[in-house]
Amino acid sequence: EAGVVQSPRYKIIEKKQPVAFWCNPISGHNTLYWYRQNLGQGPELLIRYENEEAVDDSQLPKDRFSAERLKGVDSTLKIQPAELGDSAVYLCASSPVWRPNTGELFFGEGSRLTVL
């Protein structure tokens, strides 16, 4: 079974430029998560989708971040414009059910963003 696939693995941009990250979850997983992981810290949730619906985006900085999950499968996370503080690893995860306590989260390898 294929795991969670993310791209690109690495991205280096200058500040004020836009950037987008793509995630393909495990087939059949209805719930998709985007996390941000700063260097030396644990991941922090940005947004959670149930199928196409964003059910928790309270931690997403909406002035510059946007996300979409068309057709309830793949998802894209965009930052425009990027700031120096956005340098981090962006992790995508999926799970078959929305409650994390009834199932584990399956993570992708992450997209490492460096903003110069």
Place this chain on the structure above:
Amino acid sequence: AQTVTQSQPEMSVQEAETVTLSCTYDTSENNYYLFWYKQPPSRQMILVIRQEAYKQQNATENRFSVNFQKAAKSFSLKISDSQLGDTAMYFCTPEYGNKLVFGAGTILRVKS
């Protein structure tokens, strides 16, 4: 605020020995779940072990076990017979309001 404290930023252990990673958390809920996740260098995060708070018995998964002290809000991970492949960052992850909250992590290095 929902807090998770992993007081050991880094630890080292010799191959085949036992190591314990500590974690304390804060919640007002009575029924919740706790997890330990492992993030190997340059590889994806994977679940190590899960504990249901209403269960008194400590969870065990092969060489991994937990010491869950509900009243003390403590959730430590014990790794027995450490292997080189156990080298990773370990995150204590309680569930708060249906959200996973990750601690800052403990880097574990297993030495040969």
